[in-house]
Amino acid sequence: MDKLMAMRTFLATAEQGSFTAAGRLLGVSSSTVIRDVSALEASLGAALLDRSTRCVALTQVGAKYRDCIKKIVSAIDMADFEVVRGTLSCNRRFRVNVPIHLGRKLILPHIQKFMERNKDISLCMVSDDGVVDVRDNTVDLRVFVGQCTSTVGLITRTLGYFEYCLVASPGYLARHGRLEHPEQLAGHACLTEGENGHARWLLSGDSSVSVHGVFSSNDPEILRKAAISGVGVAFLPSWLVHEDVWANRLISILPLFTSRVPNGGSINIEYPLKYRRSLHVREFIKLMQEALDVSCVYTR
Incomplete structure (x- = not known):
């Protein structure tokens, strides 16, 4: 069990009030959330949540545990954020992987506006139709077309659907x-x-x-x-x-x-959990949303 990830999962569940909502927030399936929380409870030898068919609620022990670890996890997140921000600022390079034709047709026309708004960001857009794993640190974020699945440690988000x-x-x-x-x-x-x-x-x-x-x-x-x-x-x-x-x-x-193909007709982004507060990620998502708004893509 990844203790820190299990803590994050427990905090998300406590905040959202359901395993499904916590999964959406973290970019993982509800079964993964249930597994991580159950493993955390087993390691502590205590029930942290009361489960019902409608929602989950904190037990008395769970409420105390939440208050204790919330500060710890927040401190770790802040430390990670400072390192990530420092690394990106020093390198001044944000690496994005995009499918070849999607990059040329959909994203490239909006790059100038993106660069004008973000003069401190050096963007490296790698065009590749292969599957890239953002966890190996070769890229910071990837844009992909197809089925959107949940992966532990990554945030995956569907930006829109096309026909x-x-x-x-x-x-x-x-x-x-x-x-x-x-x-x-x-x-x-x-x-x-x-x-x-x-x-x-x-x-x-x-x-x-x-x-x-x-x-x-x-x-x-x-x-x-x-x-x-x-x-x-x-x-x-x-x-x-x-x-x-x-x-x-x-x-x-x-x-x-006209066919709106289920799953296969979606445009998605994926990036490591550590970048969830990154200005670079937030600005690139803004760029993608602007591109989708004028490209016959059904945004969400």
């Missing part, structure tokens, strides 16, 4: 006609992600359609440019094509079948 849109160029639609139902995609040139040309596009609700691509690529930016060139119909994230739709370079087709 997948069916799009084609005005020229392509003028030549081949507009679509009125997904089944018509079988008679159209489709642009698919991958290498074998086959794809199943998940549409709204539980509906889906199997397509065979006349052109395929593992690069969504190539598919976007192919769609603009009039090669065919593409199924792409809203944040990648929203500017093209506004500029009439692409037309959104079958909007009633």
Whole structure:
């Protein structure tokens, strides 16, 4: 058992009044919270919480223990914060990992404003579509697309959700006609992600359609440019094509079948627990929220 982490978990549970709310605050599952608190109680040989189906409440012993360790944990947090602040200030370098296309299309247009507001921060944005572990200290924060899971020692937060849109160029639609139902995609040139040309596009609700691509690529930016060139119909994230739709370079087709993919259509951030008070993290989250507000992403 990590005694300090168990103490943090207990304090969060006492403050929030439930294991689920404590888990959300710490970025871990409720089962992890229950396990850590139970392990702490076992090590002390005392019940710290009264559990019920609706909420948890402090026992008399738990209330005394909370008051004692709260100052200790706060002192440790402050010491960590001073070290982290000093390290970042001395290095003047904040390292962020972002997916390649998301970084170029969504974040990069807002970097100038971010740098103007934060002249003391030197930002290093590493573009990489691989999975990066922020715990190994190669980066301070990572932005990722996909399912948001809880990891002990990390804060993970979903900033927004996006849709997948069916799009084609005005020229392509003028030549081949507009679509009125997904089944018509079988008679159209489709642009698919991958290498074998086959794809199943998940549409709204539980509906889906199997397509065979006349052109395929593992690069969504190539598919976007192919769609603009009039090669065919593409199924792409809203944040990648929203500017093209506004500029009439692409037309959104079958909007009633637009897909907001569960989990896979979310934009998330993750950073170590020690950075939860970091000005750098707070300012970068502000940057992300500004970027999402203008990119057809449903924020929360």
